Amino acid sequence: MTEPAIHVRGLRKRYGDVEAVAGIDLDVARGEVFALLGPNGAGKTTTVEVLEGYRERSAGEVRVLGHDPARGERAYRERIGIVLQSTGVEPYLTVEETVAMFGGYYPRPRPVAEVLEVVGLVEQRRTRVRRLSGGQQRRLDVAVGLAGDPELLFLDEPTTGFDPGARRQAWELVRRLRALGKTVLLTTHYMDEAQQLADHVAIIARGRLVVVGTPEALIAANPETAITFVLPAGVMPPFELGAAHDGGGAWRIASVEPARALHALTAWALAQGLPLDALDVCRPSLEDVYLQLTGAGCDEGASAASLGVEDAHG
Template sequence: MNSPVIEVKSLWKTYGSTEAVKGIDLRVGSGEVFALLGPNGAGKSTTVEILEGHRTRDSGEVSVLGHDPARAEQRLRERIGIVLQRSGVEPYLTVEESVEMFRNYYPSPSPLDEVLEVTGLTELRRTRVRNLSGGQQRRLDVAIGLAGNPDLLFLDEPTTGFDPAARRNAWDMIRNLKALGKTVFLTTHYLDEAEQLSDRVAIIVRGEIARAGTTSEMTALGGTHISFRLARGGESLPPPFAGTLQPDGRYQLRSSAVTDDLHGLTTWARHMNCELIDLRVARRSLEDIYLELVGRESGAEA
C-alpha cells in the first residue's frame, strides 16, 4: 500500500456499558477510494466521527493526514472535506454562489470551474438550489465538500434514494475525484456501489473488523459457486455435488477447484445421459460475503 492518509491502531470507544468500537485497525492509502461497510449499530458512524474529529476515542492511535483528529487542528480541518447525507444550503442561492460561499472559508480553495466540472454541475451553475433534482442537490453537496481543495473526502451514503441513472452519474463523479488524486472514505449500504468504486473495503460487525482487503481479494476468499438444475433426479451425483440440492431445486456448490469439479460433473452427466440445465459458474459477490459475515457474526439485517 502507498503511504497512509488514515492509520488507526487498536481504536476503542464505549458508551456506558456498550462497546461500540472494539480495538479496530485501519489503513487507507493516498488516492484510494476506501469503503467502510456495516449494518446499523455496528460502529461505522462512531468510527467515521472519530476520524473526522467530531467524537473522542477512549483509547488507541488515530492519524489522519499526519494529525491526531482529537486535537481538531486547523491545519487538518483545511485538508479534509465532509459530505453528510444532507447539507444545509440556502435554496435561493445559485449553484455557483453556494460553492463560492464555502470556497471563501478556506485559504487555498479549489478553482470554482474545476469543482463544477468534476461534479457535473457546470451547466447548472446559474440554477437556484431550490430548482435542483435530488441527484443534482447531492452533487452540490459533494461540490461544497470539495470547495476547500481537500486531500481527503468523507462521503456518507452518496446515492441514497437515487434512481439508476442518477446513481451512475454519481459513480462517475466519484471516479473523477479519484482521477484528481483525492482520497475518498466512503460509507454506503449499497454493496454493488462499494464493489464498483472501492480500491479496498472493510466490513465492521459489532464493533470489530470482520474482513478487510481489496474487493477482488474478498470475493476470491468466498470461492466460486457452481449451480445447475437436472432434467431428472440427481441421486447418483458424484462428490462433491452429492447433497447440494437447495430449496429452490438447484444444486449449488462452493468450489475451490472449479476446473476439476466441472470436469467431474460434465463427465458424470454424459455418462448418465442427464442434461445439465442452466449451468452457472460465478464468483461470489461482495454482497454475498457481506451478508454471510453480518448474518454469522451479528444476526443483524443488512
C-alpha cells in the same frame, strides 16, 4: 514511506453498554480510494465520524493527515472535506452561491467553476438548490465537500437511493477525484461500488474489522466458484456433490475445482435425464466474500487471519 493519510490503531467507541466500534486498525495511503464496507449498524458511520472529528473516541490512536481529529482544530478542518449522508444545504441559495459560501470558509478554495465542472453541475449553476433532482443534490453535496480543495474527502454512502444511471455518474465522479490526487474514504453497502472504485476495501461487522485488502485479493482469498441449478420438486442431488439449498429454491455447489464439480453434476444429471434448469456458474465476487464474512449465521471464525489477505494491503 510517506505518512499515511489515515492511521488508526485500536479504535474503540462505546455508547453506554454498547461497543459500537470494538477495536479497529486502519491505514489509508495518500491518494487512494478506500472503501469501508459493512451492514447497517456495523460501526462504519461511527468510525468515520470519529475520523471526521464529530465524535470522541473511547480508546485508541487516531491520526488523520497528522492531526488528532478529536481536537477539532481549524487547521485540520481546512484540509478535509466531508460529505454526510443527509443533504445539508440552504434550499434558497443557488448552486453557485452554495459552493462559493462553503469555499469561503477555507484558506485556499478551489474556484467555483472548477468544482462545478468536476461534479457536472455547470448547467445548474444558477438553479436554486431546492429545484435540483435528488441525484443533482447529492452531486452538490460532493461539490460542497470539494469547495475548500481538501486533501482528504469523506464520502458517506454517496449513492444510497440512486438509480443505476446516477450511480454510474457518481462512480465517474469518484474516479475523477482520485485523478485529482485526493484521498477518498468511502463508506458504502454496495459491493459492486467498492469493487469498481476502491484501491483497498475494509469490511466491518459488529464493530470489528473483519478483513482488509484490495478487492482482487479479497476475491482471490475466497476461491470457491458457485454453481447453482434448479431440480424438479422432490429430486435430491447425490450427497457426494456437496450441494446445498441456497435459500431461494435453487441448489448451490461451492467448489475450488469448478471443472471437476461441474463434470460430476452434469454426468449425474445426464444419467437421470434431468434438464438442470437455470444452471449458472459464477466466479466469486466481493459480494460473496462480504456475505461470507458478515452474513447472519455465517461462521464467525472466518477472520482476516484465516483468509490470509492482510498482507496484501499496504
